[in-house]
Amino acid sequence: MKRILTLLFLILLAFPAYSFLKSSGQQIVDSTGTPVLLRGYGLGGWLVPEGYMLHFPGFGSPTAIRNMIEDLIGPQNTAQFYAAYEANYVTESDIEAIAGWGCNSIRLPFHYRTLYDTGSGTFREEGFAVVDSLLEWCRRNELYLILDMHCAPGGQNGGNISDSDGEARLWTEPQLYQPLTILIWEEIAERYKDEPQIGGYDLLNEPVLPDGYSAQVLRDFYIELTEAIRQIDTNHIVFIEGNWYATDFTLLTPPWDSNMAYSFHKYWSTPDLGSIQGYLSMRSQHNVPLWMGESGENSNPWFYSAIQLFESQGIGWCWWAHKKLGTTTSPFSAVLPANYQTLLNYWNGQGGQPSVTFATNALLQMAEALKIDQCEVRQGVTRALFDPDFGTQAEPFASHAIPGAIDAVHYDFGSNGVGYTDSDYQNTSGSGGSAWNSGYEYRNDGVDIERSQDPLGNAYNVGWTAPGERLNYTVEVSPGGIYRFQMRVASPNGEGKIVLLVDNQQVSDIVTPPATGDWQ
Numbered sequence: 001m002k003r004i005l006t007l008l009f010l011i012l013l014a015f016p017a018y019s020f021l022k023s024s025g026q027q028i029v030d031s032t033g034t035p036v037l038l039r040g041y042g043l044g045g046w047l048v049p050e051g052y053m054l055h056f057p058g059f060g061s062p063t064a065i066r067n068m069i070e071d072l073i074g075p076q077n078t079a080q081f082y083a084a085y086e087a088n089y090v091t092e093s094d095i096e097a098i099a100g101w102g103c104n105s106i107r108l109p110f111h112y113r114t115l116y117d118t119g120s121g122t123f124r125e126e127g128f129a130v131v132d133s134l135l136e137w138c139r140r141n142e143l144y145l146i147l148d149m150h151c152a153p154g155g156q157n158g159g160n161i162s163d164s165d166g167e168a169r170l171w172t173e174p175q176l177y178q179p180l181t182i183l184i185w186e187e188i189a190e191r192y193k194d195e196p197q198i199g200g201y202d203l204l205n206e207p208v209l210p211d212g213y214s215a216q217v218l219r220d221f222y223i224e225l226t227e228a229i230r231q232i233d234t235n236h237i238v239f240i241e242g243n244w245y246a247t248d249f250t251l252l253t254p255p256w257d258s259n260m261a262y263s264f265h266k267y268w269s270t271p272d273l274g275s276i277q278g279y280l281s282m283r284s285q286h287n288v289p290l291w292m293g294e295s296g297e298n299s300n301p302w303f304y305s306a307i308q309l310f311e312s313q314g315i316g317w318c319w320w321a322h323k324k325l326g327t328t329t330s331p332f333s334a335v336l337p338a339n340y341q342t343l344l345n346y347w348n349g350q351g352g353q354p355s356v357t358f359a360t361n362a363l364l365q366m367a368e369a370l371k372i373d374q375c376e377v378r379q380g381v382t383r384a385l386f387d388p389d390f391g392t393q394a395e396p397f398a399s400h401a402i403p404g405a406i407d408a409v410h411y412d413f414g415s416n417g418v419g420y421t422d423s424d425y426q427n428t429s430g431s432g433g434s435a436w437n438s439g440y441e442y443r444n445d446g447v448d449i450e451r452s453q454d455p456l457g458n459a460y461n462v463g464w465t466a467p468g469e470r471l472n473y474t475v476e477v478s479p480g481g482i483y484r485f486q487m488r489v490a491s492p493n494g495e496g497k498i499v500l501l502v503d504n505q506q507v508s509d510i511v512t513p514p515a516t517g518d519w520q
Contacts, residue, residue: 018196020235021144023259028237028289028316037316038144038199039386040105041098042294044321046089047130048109048150051160053324054366055336057348061160062111062151068347069363077360084367086130089323092137093372094332098322099141101331102386105199106143107293107318108134109150111163116184123187135197144199146239146318147188148293153177157208157245168210171217178221182228193233200237201229202263202293206245215251218243223256230257239263239291246293249279255288263293270428271306273313280313296320297329299436300384300444301416302426304391307384319385323375325366328437328444331382332375337365380444383413391415396474403483407458409442409449411471421470422446438464447471453520457488463519465496489513490520 019031027035045053051060058064070078098106114127131147138145154177155164162168170177185203192198203225209218226238238260242249246265255262262282269275283290292310296303296319303319310317323332336344339362345351354362368374380397384390394412397419412419416426425446427433437443439450441460448464462471477483485500485508494515500508 018139018142018144020196021199021237023237023261023289025287026283026289027314028261028291035314036104037311037314038105038291038318039316040103040107040143040146040318041101041322042107042109042148042318042320043090043094043134044109045324046086046109047114048111048161048163049085053321053327055325055344057344059160062163064160072353073356073360073363077356081360081363081367084364085370088367088370090134091372092140094322095134095137095141095143097331097372099143101382104143105146105316105318106134106138107146107148107202109148109205111151112149112153112181112184113151115187116180128191135195139197143197145197146199146202146293147192148202148205149181149185150205152204153180153184156204157206158210159208161206168208170207171209171213174221178224182225185225186228186232189229189233189236193235196235198236200239200261202239202241204241205294206241206265207243208245209243215243215248219251222252226257226260234259237261239293241265241293249282253282253286255286261289261291263291265294266292266306267295267297268427268430268433271302271309273309276309276313276315290315292317294318294320299426299446300380300390301446302428302436303381303384303444304415305426308388308391323370323372325369328378328440328442329381331378332372333378334366334369334375337362337369340366340369378444380413384415384444391418394419394472394474400473400475402475402477406473406475407460408462408471409447409458409460410473411447412474414472416446419472420445420447421468422448423466423469454488454490461520470501487513490516490518492516492518 021028021030021036024033028038029035044050049062049065051058051065054065056065066078069081095106108131114130115124117124135145150161151163152170154169154173155162156168156170158164158166158168170181185201188201203222207218209215222240229238238257240252240260241263242252246263249262262279264279279290292315295306295317307317321330323334324330325334326336327333339358342351343354343359343362346354394414397413398410400406416422424434425436427436436446438448441451442449447462449460450463452459452461454461487498491513492515494513497510497512499506499510
């Protein structure tokens with residue numbers, strides 16, 4: 001009996017008890033009243049595939065993607081692919097990694113069909129089993145789990161991200177879709193009302209009211225939905241996102257519940273105090289917490305500045321997203337298999353229709369590439385988010401011993417002006433704005449990197465430069481002495497100038513590279 005009691009005691013130590021998060025004035029707190037600053041990652045692309053994450057052409061909604069696949073390989077092979085895709089996209093190893101970066105929370109975007117079968121009108125136990133499994137992984141890694149209805153019945157906006165058909169029918173056909181939305185949240189509340197590991201309910205992701213609809217429509221539905229949840233669950237925070245992709249809170253104040261928080265999203269705008277002043281004023285005026293529930297898809301310097309901004313104002317945050325195919329903006333980048341690229345070429349109208357066998361295998365290879373141990377790791381992304389010195393202190397990207405060779409793309413970690421200096425290093429002009437890395441390869445900085453065609457060098461090179469830009473490298477010199485410095489450079493017309501500095505002191509002449517006849 002003594003051994004059993006000891007084992008139970010050790011289990012209790014291994015899995016510390018979590019308490020419900022609560023809204024208290026302008027802060028989110030635990031049961032002791034201690035403020036909790038949420039730092040998290042969203043599991044985008046897992047249960048809600050998005051076209052841009054998978055490099056799919058067209059509308060790119062979950063339904064559109066599945067239809068394209070099923071039309072090509074049939075329903076049975078499609079089911080096999082999705083089983084592998086979902087099994088590999090997020091595993092406990094992913095959750096362990098997220099916790100290891102310094103997160104204390106995860107946001108789970110889910111499709112309402114994950115939990116509800118519209119054909120039979122019943123709840124899908126296999127969908128809730130996925131949530132329960134993730135919840136257990138979060139428990140073992142001391143992470144809160146925030147449930148995010150990313151795709152509501154009918155679509156809460158007209159875009160692909162809500163899996164709409166182009167019309168936000170949650171608003172245009174409320175009698176059909178709003179009761180179902182309430183029903184699903186009631187079921188979620190019933191299942192998880194006593195689960196403190198659940199950090200809260202993010203009721204609707206990025207709602208957008210159609211033209212001519214008053215914001216009162218959104219407020220009224222939020223109140224109805226909250227009241228339905230509160231009949232079952234009074235424990236969990238409800239996160240309320242504003243209209244127009246969680247940016248506009250017109251008529252969503254004053255708050256209607258004592259345990260709610262306003263959640264805004266921030267993309268492609270200047271990461272300065274003025275850009276969030278309206279949210280700060282709303283928090284102060286109505287004494288309610290803020291949560292920055294989704295941001296990302298920008299450069300590491302932008303990431304760093306945004307995080308410093310949020311945390312300086314006591315705002316918790318959740319980044320988007322932890323993994324994508326062929327990306328620089330996520331910590332994990334799955335490498336596109338060659339056969340999957342062939343399949344994408346076909347869907348883009350650039351090749352003949354592949355056989356069912358080829359297409360199925362190509363998709364399964366893509367699913368295999370999503371495993372965490374198959375992904376490339378973008379360390380600069382996590383450093384920008386979690387290293388407070390990223391904006392002031394350069395750190396080596398690689399070990400550079402002198403004498404020796406240095407790859408140009410292995411400049412130091414650090415924000416713009418620290419690890420490098422570049423004239424175009426972030427996007428603050430909106431979706432489709434200027435690229436900070438014109439080559440979209442390898443690293444998520446202002447440095448413009450492309451795949452190299454040079455057989456003698458790295459697989460990547462620095463492909464574009466502008467006057468005044470610089471790259472910094474931390475080197476170890478042993479032994480000290482006088483060294484000859486050579487650079488491998490391509491310049492079609494012999495334009496541009498290069499100079500070498502050591503400890504910020506010029507040690508070379510200003511050199512004009514010779515004309516090489518091409519860019520590579």
